[in-house]
Amino acid sequence: MKNRKTTIILIVVTVVLLGLMLKSAFFQPSANDLKAGITEVAMYRNENNTGPVQYVFIVTVKDTLWADLEIYGNYKPHHKGGNTKVYYFMEGAKHPLKPGPGKINFDPAFNAGCIALYEKSAMGNVNLKRYPFNQ
Structure with missing residues (x-):
């Protein structure tokens, strides 16, 4: 009798734990859960797979x-030794459609519309600059 109760309790505990693990595995937060209404409009990744990868x-x-x-910037891919940049523009404002490589990633005519720049460096340092081109 005791053995049967113990077995049933162990089975119930195991099923509950398994259910919690599956729920946490399949229902992870994502960029769609953020309240800022973020929409990706363009992306660039260089073709260099052996050296620094730039996003x-x-x-x-x-x-x-x-x-x-x-948080959105942290969701973006980053490679060891590479660099990831996310330029934020207000919805409806003029923004570039073709980013490129290097230190200047788009036409400077769009600088005034950029409200923030998220950058993750090769060493993994994260920096979010508000209004990066207003200096």
């Missing part, structure tokens, strides 16, 4: 929730 993303936002902008 550049152009995104539009509905709201400037700075914490959401940094």
Whole structure:
């Protein structure tokens, strides 16, 4: 009798734990859960697979929730020794459609519309600059 109760309790505990693990595995937060209304409009990745990989993303936002902008940047891919940049523009503002490689990633005519720049360096240092071109 005791053995049967113990077995049933262990089975129930195991099923509950397994259910919790599956729920956490399949229902991870994503960029769609952020409240800033972020939409990716353009992306660049260089073809260099043996050296530093550079990612550049152009995104539009509905709201400037700075914490959401940094979280979105953290969701973006990054390679060891590479560099990831995310340029944020307000929805409806003029923004570049073709980012490119290097230190200047788009036509400077769009600089005024850029509200934030997320950058993850080769060493993994994260920096979110508000209004990066207003200096």
